[in-house]
Amino acid sequence: MTTNPTTSPTTTGSTVTRMQANVEGGKMIADYWENIFTAPERGKKVVWYNGSALNPIFQAAGLEWCHGEAFSARLAAQHLEGPAQLAGAEYGYIQELCSYSRTHLGCAVLSNGGGPTPGGETGVVSALDQQELASKLPKPDFFVNAYSGCSTGQQWDEVTYRVFGKSVPIFNVSIPFLWGNKPDSRYMGGQEWDEATDYVVAQLRDLITFIEAQTGRPFDWDALSESMSYIRTASELRLEGMDLCAKKPTPATYWDWIASVAHINFLPGNQELVDYFRSVRDEVQYRVDNEVSALQNERYRLYFDGIMNWNKLGWLAKRFAEYDAAVIAGRYTHSSFWQEPQIIDPNDPLRGMAQHYLLCPINHSLPTLDYLTQRDCERFDIDGLVFHSTRTCRAFTNPQTMLASSAKEHLGIPAMFFEGDVADASFYKDDILESRLVAMLESIDVRRAKAGV
Amino acid sequence: MNAPLHRLAEVAADPDAYVVAWKQSHPGRKVAGVLPMNFPEELLHAAGFLPVVIQENRDPDSDGRVILAEFYCGYTRNLADQAAKGKLDIYDTYFVADHCVQLLGAADVMRFKAPGTPIYFGQFIASMSEESTARKVRNEMEHIVGEVERGAGTPIDRERLAESIRLYNTDRRLLRMIFDARREGRIHLSGAQMQDLVKSSMVMDKAEHVALLEQLLTEGIAAGGSQARVKLHLSGHFCHAPKQELLDLIEDCGAMIVDDDLYHGRRYITTDVREDLDPIEALSTWYFDRNVNVPCPTRVQHDADWDTYLSNAVSESGADGVIVLMAKFCEPHMLLYPELRKMMDERDTPYLLIETEHEGLPMETIRTRIEALVERISRKATVAAAL
Ligand code: SF4
Ligand code: SF4
Numbered sequence: 004m005t006t007n008p009t010t011s012p013t014t015t016g017s018t019v020t021r022m023q024a025n026v027e028g029g030k031m032i033a034d035y036w037e038n039i040f041t042a043p044e045r046g047k048k049v050v051w052y053n054g055s056a057l058n059p060i061f062q063a064a065g066l067e068w069c070h071g072e073a074f075s076a077r078l079a080a081q082h083l084e085g086p087a088q089l090a091g092a093e094y095g096y097i098q099e100l101c102s103y104s105r106t107h108l109g110c111a112v113l114s115n116g117g118g119p120t121p122g123g124e125t126g127v128v129s130a131l132d133q134q135e136l137a138s139k140l141p142k143p144d145f146f147v148n149a150y151s152g153c154s155t156g157q158q159w160d161e162v163t164y165r166v167f168g169k170s171v172p173i174f175n176v177s178i179p180f181l182w183g184n185k186p187d188s189r190y191m192g193g194q195e196w197d198e199a200t201d202y203v204v205a206q207l208r209d210l211i212t213f214i215e216a217q218t219g220r221p222f223d224w225d226a227l228s229e230s231m232s233y234i235r236t237a238s239e240l241r242l243e244g245m246d247l248c249a250k251k252p253t254p255a256t257y258w259d260w261i262a263s264v265a266h267i268n269f270l271p272g273n274q275e276l277v278d279y280f281r282s283v284r285d286e287v288q289y290r291v292d293n294e295v296s297a298l299q300n301e302r303y304r305l306y307f308d309g310i311m312n313w314n315k316l317g318w319l320a321k322r323f324a325e326y327d328a329a330v331i332a333g334r335y336t337h338s339s340f341w342q343e344p345q346i347i348d349p350n351d352p353l354r355g356m357a358q359h360y361l362l363c364p365i366n367h368s369l370p371t372l373d374y375l376t377q378r379d380c381e382r383f384d385i386d387g388l389v390f391h392s393t394r395t396c397r398a399f400t401n402p403q404t405m406l407a408s409s410a411k412e413h414l415g416i417p418a419m420f421f422e423g424d425v426a427d428a429s430f431y432k433d434d435i436l437e438s439r440l441v442a443m444l445e446s447i448d449v450r451r452a453k454a455g456v
Numbered sequence: 457m458n459a460p461l462h463r464l465a466e467v468a469a470d471p472d473a474y475v476v477a478w479k480q481s482h483p484g485r486k487v488a489g490v491l492p493m494n495f496p497e498e499l500l501h502a503a504g505f506l507p508v509v510i511q512e513n514r515d516p517d518s519d520g521r522v523i524l525a526e527f528y529c530g531y532t533r534n535l536a537d538q539a540a541k542g543k544l545d546i547y548d549t550y551f552v553a554d555h556c557v558q559l560l561g562a563a564d565v566m567r568f569k570a571p572g573t574p575i576y577f578g579q580f581i582a583s584m585s586e587e588s589t590a591r592k593v594r595n596e597m598e599h600i601v602g603e604v605e606r607g608a609g610t611p612i613d614r615e616r617l618a619e620s621i622r623l624y625n626t627d628r629r630l631l632r633m634i635f636d637a638r639r640e641g642r643i644h645l646s647g648a649q650m651q652d653l654v655k656s657s658m659v660m661d662k663a664e665h666v667a668l669l670e671q672l673l674t675e676g677i678a679a680g681g682s683q684a685r686v687k688l689h690l691s692g693h694f695c696h697a698p699k700q701e702l703l704d705l706i707e708d709c710g711a712m713i714v715d716d717d718l719y720h721g722r723r724y725i726t727t728d729v730r731e732d733l734d735p736i737e738a739l740s741t742w743y744f745d746r747n748v749n750v751p752c753p754t755r756v757q758h759d760a761d762w763d764t765y766l767s768n769a770v771s772e773s774g775a776d777g778v779i780v781l782m783a784k785f786c787e788p789h790m791l792l793y794p795e796l797r798k799m800m801d802e803r804d805t806p807y808l809l810i811e812t813e814h815e816g817l818p819m820e821t822i823r824t825r826i827e828a829l830v831e832r833i834s835r836k837a838t839v840a841a842a843l
Contacts, residue, residue, distance in 0.1 A: 095794030099527060099785050148583075154557045154754065155787045157583060161756040162791045175583040175756060177592075180555055182577035184603075206588055365557075369564045394527055397787070401561035404523050405568050 019324045020297055022255060024282040025262035031279060032265050036077065042067040043141045048218060051143035053107075053160050054150030055178065055360040056341070058269045059234060059352070060207070061147075063226035064214045069140060070269045071159075075106035079313035079426035087113065088427070094166075102395045102426040104159035111166045114142050142171075145217050147210065149176035152365030153398035174213045176206045178360050182368050190371050191343070191362070203357035230272030231356070232349035238341035240280035241267055244287040245337060249383055252301035253331050254290035258320040259297065260336040261311055267340040298329045303444055306380055307333035308406060309391025310399040314428035322436065323389075326444055331383045334399075338364040338375050365398040372402050373409045380414055386447045388418040389440075394430040415450070419443040460672040461649060464665075468655040471511045475546045478506055478661065486607070489547035491535075491563065492695040493719055493754070494554050494580055494746070496739040498624050498729065499601060501662060502617040503608035508547070509658035512696040513538060516815055523565050529783040530814035531696040532562035539569040549607050550575040551600070555582055556754055557787070559695070576603045580743055584757040594740045601736065617735040623662050625728040630669040631657065632725055634677070639715045639773045643677040647690070647703030647713040654720050655697050684712030686833045689775040691766055691796070692789055693718045694754065698781050698812055705819060706779065709826040715773040717750050717766065718781065726750045753792035762792060763799035770805055776833045777806040779826070784811040806833050 042049045050061055053071040061068040078084040084106050091109030092098070098105075146164060150156025157175065164173045179199040187193040211222045241263065248255055263283060270276055290296070305323070307330050312319060323330050341347070343362060347355035364375065380388070388410055390403045407418035419439040424430035467474045475487055488505040490497055500507035512534045520537025528536075538544050544566060550573065552563055560577070567575050578600040581589045605611050631653055637643040638650065645653075657665050688711045690698075697720040706713065717723050727746040730738040746752075751760035770778060778800060782789045793809070800807045808829045810822060 095797045097790045097793070100787060100790040104791070152557070154555050154582065155791070157756050158753060158788050158791050161758070162795070164758065165795055169758065173758065175586055177581045177583045177586070177589070179579055179581075180560065180577070182560075182579070184576055184578075184599075202588075202592060206586070209586070209588060368560070369568060392525055397525075397528060397561060397785075398557045400525050400527075401557065402564055403525075405564065 019320060022259045022286055024286045025259060028263055028266055028279055031270060035270055039067050039069050048144040049141045050145055050147055052147040054148060054156045056268055057147060057149055059227055059230045059272050062230050062271050063223045064218055071107040072103045073265060073269055074140060075103040075426050076313045078106060080316055084426055099395060101155050102424050104155060106426050108163060108166060110140060111163045115167055145171055146173040149178060149360060151178040151360055151363035152180060172217065174210055176210055178203060178366060181361060181366055183370055190374055199361055200354060200357050203360060204353050207353050207357055227352055228349045231347055231352040233272040233274065233277050234341055235344045235347040235349060237267060237276045237280040238344035240284045244284040247287045247291050248331055250291055252296035252298060253329050254287045254295060254297055256297045257307050257330040257333045257336055264336060264340060298324055298327060300327045301329045302327035303386050303447055304384055305330045305387050305389050306385045307389045308403060309393050310335055310396050310425050312391055312423040312431060313426055315423060315431055326440060328444065330389065332379050334364045337379055369402045369405055372406055376406050377410060377413055380410060380416065385416060387416055387443050390418060390420045392420050392422050394422060394424040395427065396425050417443050417446045458675055460668040463668055464656040465652040467660055468652040471659040472546060474659055475508055486548040487546060489544060489550045491552040491559055492554065494743055495551050498617065498620040498739065499604050502620040503604045503612050506661060512814065524561060527785050528558050529785045530812060531783060532558040534814050535562040536565040539566045549573060552577045553580045554754065555579050574607065582755050584744060584747060584755055593743055597736055597740050614735055621729045621731060621735055621738065623666065627657055627662050627666050628725045628728055630666065635722055643679050644682050645677060646707060648700040651697055651700065651703065651720050654724050682712045685710040686776045686830050687712050687714045687774060689714065689770050689773060689778045690716040690718055691778055691780045693781040693783055694786060694789060695719055699817060702817060705823055706826055709823060710830045714775050715769055717769060723750045753788040763795045766796060767799050767803060777829060780807060780809045782809060782811050784813050
């Protein structure tokens with residue numbers, strides 16, 4: 004038996020037991036952003052990037068990195084997205100446009116001196132909005148785009164480049180979409196996979212040359228190996244924790260894994276990252292050993308498909324818990340972030356990194372997504388699927404109805420859909436979520452009754 | 457309407473009927489459905505296929521509505537609907553080169569609904585400013601050749617491909633002659649008729665299309681006939697044709713369309729494939745040339761600016777204003793629209809944004825907005841004349 008690595012578990016509402024490690028983890032994220040905001044004072048160059056987790060490359064190059072989606076998500080999660088979205092709307096972005104990009108482009112408009120009140124030299128934040136945005140995001144020294152799966156991701160950075168009057172250098176890494184063209188195409192295998200890997204590796208080398216030109220320093224390959232080694236270990240610990248959730252009742256939920264997405268996706272690869280994920284894994288193990296469940300009364304085990312609804316994160320966790328529904332795994336948490344650590348060779352990391360970027364769960368066509376979804380539904384003994392039909396993110400929404408019908412056909416499990424968005428709260432309809440959740444849980448009950456469970 | 461125009465309009469109005477009739481009259485030959493906007497149809501033509509850019513149909517979406525969510529562009533939702541209803545069964549195979557997230561969503565639906573029909577995605581990398589892209593596109597072109605040959609069951613003869621390229625260039629050149637003549641006021645065809653010319657070209661056997669265009673040009677197209685108060689440029693509308701009712705409405709409000717950069721317009725015909733290069737090399741080059749000639753926001757090219765293109769086009773045609781037609785929910789268009797707006801504001805060009813959907817266009821509301829644009833332009837002209 005492991006010892007309790009936490010202080011006493013905190014309880015929210017009536018049934019959710021939150022993980023203590025994630026409370027600590029929140030501080031790491033706050034520190035990371037604070038570090039970004041002070042980069043210019045410290046004479047550090049700042050890169051804005053979107054999409055793939057290129058941060059180990061930036062780390063090794065001695066840069067500070069700001070992930071655009073992450074910044075939009077953070078603003079939305081803190082309900083501070085309003086001023087940036089307003090600035091974007093005034094500039095002309097239509098509300099149906101990807102709200103991550105809209106929010107981030109709004110920041111770019113403000114940063115570039117546009118928006119309702121001109122911003123200062125160094126920040127996105129005009130005096131008017133400073134409090135609300137609670138940030139001082141520095142202007143970029145250059146952009147890097149490497150967006151998997153979604154064409155909007157690449158176009159968004161090109162437009163940011165134009166908002167800045169083409170005055171900030173940009174480099175694009177193109178990640179081919181894995182359509183499954185060849186008879187031998189399969190998850191992480193086949194000719195298409197090998198060719199795409201080679202192509203991305205070559206571009207990463209070009210990217211490093213570009214970065215060397217921007218920094219005026221030779222790239223530190225040893226530093227890259229070191230950070231990738233930490234990331235690999237952190238990822239293995241994270242996956243060990245996830246695996247423990249196959250237990251019934253589950254010791255941790257999807258919402259707990261959401262809380263550590265930022266860490267695995269863009270925090271520096273270092274010992275602190277490893278320590279954090281060790282504490283997460285240990286806490287989950289402690290719960291397993293001591294029969295502590297995430298929900299006090301788990302009656303349903305659900306899978307969540309869709310990008311996160313950051314405005315409603317805490318709300319959704321409570322909503323599902325109210326119905327004794329443990330959301331256990333999801334495409335976003337379980338198939339997105341260094342989820343195949345064995346492909347990382349710290350001594351020669353580029354190939355594994357390229358493959359990881361190709362493995363983004365919006366970079367696969369339906370057959371692979373069917374495979375991944377059904378694999379995880381079986382692994383966690385899932386009773387039903389929850390689809391977040393994400394209004395402005397077509398990349399995640401694309402295959403959802405077909406995934407639902409395949410899961411029904413092959414595993415016999417029901418699904419529900421609810422409307423929401425990544426970073427625009429106005430698209431969320433709570434009454435729809437509730438009525439559809441109730442209907443799905445009833446259908447699970449009926450199925451169980453028929454099966455005599 | 458003269459005979460060639462009538463025939464072209466007939467095909468444009470019912471592409472499926474044309475495809476079915478073609479198959480009947482060409483037993484054993486295959487039809488390849490192509491998704492917009494960059495696939496090199498010449499390759500399919502040279503291999504003996506009838507390449508057809510799959511068009512949005514006029515049926516109300518029903519079965520497909522539950523497969524793709526309501527926040528997809530009209531084209532992709534309608535493709536899903538056609539797939540769900542089996543309307544795409546007239547195609548023997550599909551080819552796609554464009555990485556648009558919504559288009560690939562629709563392509564996944566097509567494969568899901570007809571798993572037996574091959575659908576090949578030969579991705580043309582959209583980021584065009586990196587050195588590695590040209591090599592990759594060239595490489596992908598070779599893959600596509602292999603796939604086309606596999607579908608045809610026979611290798612593509614290079615000379616045959618060169619002939620196809622010449623034929624397609626001829627078609628584009630003839631169409632451009634008509635578009636240029638409209639821009640210069642030497643002929644008058646309605647917006648709907650201009651669309652018929654291009655849409656039929658996307659569907660018909662090219663030799664047949666060329667013959668009809670030649671006949672049309674020989675017979676001559678009348679000039680004048682328009683009582684329009686203002687001249688407009690139509691911009692945008694990717695992948696599918698704007699509804700002809702909308703084009704008619706614009707003209708009905710007192711505007712004459714003098715030029716456009718619509719996909720079912722100048723964007724489709726703007727660039728020839730070079731005949732002085734190896735054909736495969738030439739098709740790869742064509743992909744890059746197109747985006748220089750009429751920049752497209754679905755591509756990412758730092759030195760190709762749609763706003764600059766549009767500004768120049770408006771100056772060249774003397775258009776008094778611009779109507780931006782946007783397929784609602786089209787992300788690349790939504791992303792770049794503010795740059796167009798900025799440019800039009802800077803040059804003081806009146807403009808109007810109209811978002812279109814597959815069904816339920818609020819025609820009366822749109823009429824009021826177009827009338828207001830026409831009025832604004834007319835007043836501006838009156839003020840300018842008084843100065
Ligand atoms: S639509 Fe979705 S996947 Fe695409 S850029 Fe926006 S958030 Fe990313
Ligand atoms: S109209 Fe726009 S969103 Fe629709 S398929 Fe074409 S590029 Fe994509």
